[in-house]
Amino acid sequence: MRLAYTIMAVIAATVFIAVGGCENKPAKPPEAEVLEPVNTNDAAVIETKYGKMVAEFFHKEAPKTVANFQTLAKKGFYDGTTFHRLMKGFMIQGGDPLSKDPKNLDLGSGDPGYSIKAEFNNQPHRLGTLSMARGSHPDSGGCQFFICLNRCADLDNQYTAFGKLINGTNVLKQIGTLPTKMNPYSHEKSTPEERLVIEHITIVPREQALK
DSSP states (O other): OOOOOOOOOTTTSOOOOOOTTOTTSOBOOGGGSOOOOOOTTEEEEEEETTEEEEEEEOTTTOHHHHHHHHHHHHTTTTTTOBEEEEETTTEEEEOOGGGGSTTOOOOSOOOSSSBBOOOOOSOOOOTTEEEEOOOSSTTOBSSOEEEESSOOGGGTTTSOEEEEEEEOHHHHHHHTTSOEEEOTTTOOEEEESSOOBOOEEEEEEHHHHTO
16 A cells, blocks of 8 residues: 555644555554664754755654664665655655665655554654654654655654754755655645655764764
8 A cells, every 4th residue: 555645734624644555454563673773862964966964853752653763774674765855945755665775656655664653742743843644544664764854743742753853954954855746646746756765774873973
């Protein structure tokens, strides 16, 4: 099942940042997978051709989501994936393993083979917030995530915010203004005209990440 891409108007209703493929998979706690130890001083370095973005994590608010993201990153899961969805003034979405194939145009349904329980919290969705994409079921996220390009109050307590950028906001803004085209499956003008490759996501000590 491919990504539904259902986005309702922010002003009118709830915004739905969907990820297909997880709807019929039972949610498994991250403990069911082999998780890497988490150091609360660690940060994520997201490298793209436009530069790097550095994110810190919300360990208290979303500990299992953070552990899952860090484990996947340390395995190289995200390397070579793309930001396959760009909604200007709203968010960029990435982390789909299917996006590693340049010929695959029907993106959004990839997952790590399991889903994790939501950890909705009071962290606001604002410029630079990292949050988990999901399907209609709250516990349907797994690997895909998005980064907010603006204040998105309608997403608060509806999606699991698990980190925020502490460097590279200029890179995020630049990516957020790149040209998009119509997606042939969703009829939504959100497909970047160029492949926005996530070259690497590395987990390193905060001090190292900010050098």
